[in-house]
């Protein structure tokens with residue numbers, strides 16, 4: 001029985017400080033150094049790819065479909081991607097390093113959204129290729145706002161028209177493509193369906209053309225630069241969004257407060273304590289549910305996924321804590337890693 005089952009309302013006042021983060025990124029760079037000796041065919045390409053678009057347009061689903069692993073959470077609720085997530089795909093002739101940028105947000109102008117918008121702009125200046133996603137139903141004002149963040153003379157922008165499986169009339173795509181070319185000189189336009197895995201290879205071919213010739217930066221075995229801690233936190237957040245749907249306020253984050261992996265008789269075991277941080281006192285009972293039922297379910301589903309990701313049994317405790325107005329608090333953003 002986990003603690004939240006016994007007394008879900010109770011939140012420990014003094015939690016153990018999070019242990020120093022494992023230096024996954026450094027370790028990966030060290031491995032990448034060893035890649036200098038990796039033999040790749042002549043003409044091999046490698047570079048950074050930003051997938052941008054308004055909230056809920058399907059960025060995370062597309063990256064997941066391309067990379068073939070779960071690298072970023074998807075949910076029906078907009079604006080769930082708050083961290084930049086890299087997914088790495090290595091094919092015979094290229095390595096694609098995907099940077100998933102947060103949705104460009106126009107409705108809620110808090111410190112958090114301002115930072116996210118800044119992050120979109122700075123990402124766009126650094127990458128080799130930009131994939132702008134719009135839906136097959138056509139351009140919306142929010143899509144145009146994202147387009148306005150892209151330098152007007154950029155020659156490395158591909159327009160991907162997403163969710164083509166929802167389009168009733170495939171012929172309607174042609175006028176949309178023509179209209180799009182009038183709006184911006186896209187390097188190419190590719191209609192795709194991430195959900196049905198349609199034309200993803202065509203999209204990859206177009207992206208590949210924009211990448212510079214280079215040896216791979218990342219160990220092909222790795223699919224993400226994010227630590228297991230990050231992925232676990234995202235998993236808990238995903239379960240919360242899935243279970244609570246519209247009830248869950250946007251200002252919800254997850255921190256990992258304890259992460260301990262032990263080995264007994266040759267068997268690995270992970271002990272994880274996480275906190276779901278909500279904006280207001282009134283949000284707490286929503287997340288906890290009647291007699292703790294919601295929180296227990298979030299925890300149960302997350303534990304199963306995390307155990308699968310880690311390949312070992314997991315003990316997971318999830319707490320709920322209120323941090324009033326955290327999404328408008330610069331200091332809090334730093335603490336939570338949304339810097």
Ligand SMILES: Nc1nc2c(ncn2[C@@H]2O[C@H](COP(=O)(O)OP(=O)(O)OP(=O)(O)O)[C@@H](O)[C@H]2O)c(=O)[nH]1
Pocket residue numbers: 053054055056057058059060061062073074075076077078079080081082102103162163164165166192193194195196
């Ligand atoms: N039918 C259909 N639905 C899709 C497709 N791609 C994504 N979706 C759905 O669109 C919704 C939003 O997808 P996400 O991938 O979370 O969108 P996002 O752009 O990453 O959203 P933010 O994190 O808010 O920026 C989800 O319900 C997906 O299942 C597609 O190709 N076809």
